[in-house]
Amino acid sequence: MAGHLAPMTRLLIRHETRYGYERPVRFAEHRLLVRPRDSHAIRVVDAVLTVSPPGKMRWHYDALGNSVCGFTPKDESRVLSIVSDLTIERFPADLTDPKVEDPQTATPIVYTPTDRAALAPFIDPSTADPDGVLLKWLRDQLGSPHEPALDFVLRLNRQIHDSFEYQARDLGAAQEPSHTVRLGAGTCRDFAWLMVEALRRLGYAARFVTGYLYSPRQSLLRGSGATHAWCEVFLPALGWLEFDPTNAIAESADLIPVALARTPAEAAPISGSIYGDPGETRLSVHVDVRVEPPASAQARSDVNPADTRSPQTAR
Numbered sequence: 001m002a003g004h005l006a007p008m009t010r011l012l013i014r015h016e017t018r019y020g021y022e023r024p025v026r027f028a029e030h031r032l033l034v035r036p037r038d039s040h041a042i043r044v045v046d047a048v049l050t051v052s053p054p055g056k057m058r059w060h061y062d063a064l065g066n067s068v069c070g071f072t073p074k075d076e077s078r079v080l081s082i083v084s085d086l087t088i089e090r091f092p093a094d095l096t097d098p099k100v101e102d103p104q105t106a107t108p109i110v111y112t113p114t115d116r117a118a119l120a121p122f123i124d125p126s127t128a129d130p131d132g133v134l135l136k137w138l139r140d141q142l143g144s145p146h147e148p149a150l151d152f153v154l155r156l157n158r159q160i161h162d163s164f165e166y167q168a169r170d171l172g173a174a175q176e177p178s179h180t181v182r183l184g185a186g187t188c189r190d191f192a193w194l195m196v197e198a199l200r201r202l203g204y205a206a207r208f209v210t211g212y213l214y215s216p217r218q219s220l221l222r223g224s225g226a227t228h229a230w231c232e233v234f235l236p237a238l239g240w241l242e243f244d245p246t247n248a249i250a251e252s253a254d255l256i257p258v259a260l261a262r263t264p265a266e267a268a269p270i271s272g273s274i275y276g277d278p279g280e281t282r283l284s285v286h287v288d289v290r291v292e293p294p295a296s297a298q299a300r301s302d303v304n305p306a307d308t309r310s311p312q313t314a315r
Contacts, residue, residue, distance in 0.1 A: 022279025
């Protein structure tokens with residue numbers, strides 16, 4: 001379950017998104033979820049957002065505490081380019097032999113009234129299952145009623161990884177969980193959404209998370225080199241824990257969360273609309289995550305980042 005990174009390792013993340021249009025268009029406000037929020041688990045050392053065409057930016061926190069940039073390009077253009085450069089330090093929790101003495105951290109899960117009031121939006125399922133396909137699959141995954149909740153969630157995390165075929169898909173919304181079960185295949189957002197909705201049907205609080213995935217070699221982990229999605233589950237005495245069913249990892253330094261939401265649609269890294277007929281539209285997304293070389297880290301500490309800003313760059 002441990003990640004590949006040691007604590008205090010700095011990562012460099014570049015997330016490039018480019019929309020190309022056959023004809024010039026005007027832009028409404030776009031919602032950007034590309035910057036993590038500082039916490040005990042993540043420290044944002046540096047963050048630069050470069051956009052073209054330039055426009056108005058407004059940063060705020062949404063109702064779930066996500067760091068959101070509202071960006072409205074001011075000029076017509078045939079190209080919209082958004083590049084996010086991050087330097088972060090990641091501090092994951094350790095799930096090695098956790099000592100959980102709370103008797104409510106077992107199956108079935110029981111939350112205190114205070115926790116349940118805050119967790120309610122993440123407990124109610126958000127999708128339909130009219131034919132009971134998801135429910136039948138979920139019942140097949142259940143074990144002993146005395147199984148500790150953490151053991152069950154870890155087992156479900158592994159089961160999705162082992163029994164579903166991974167198929168990369170850059171575009172499109174997350175599949176309905178019942179469709180993923182029928183198909184027996186999906187991409188990271190499909191597996192994350194399946195796990196979220198399955199756990200909610202058992203009374204767990206679960207939420208959908210998007211961000212990035214670090215892998216020293218892209219062949220080691222599924223979903224590296226692009227935005228990634230996974231699941232967070234709230235357990236008494238343990239709080240919110242990260243589970244990635246695409247790679248069967250949990251609380252790993254390889255997972256770099258940026259945004260969390262009740263549904264996948266609410267966690268899209270970039271969303272917005274345009275005015276006019278664009279004709280043919282092209283979209284390219286590239287994500288690179290790598291360890292910052294020691295020499296670069298030293299050089300960064302010797303330079304005031306504010307001195308390098310351009311008018312089209314926002315921090």
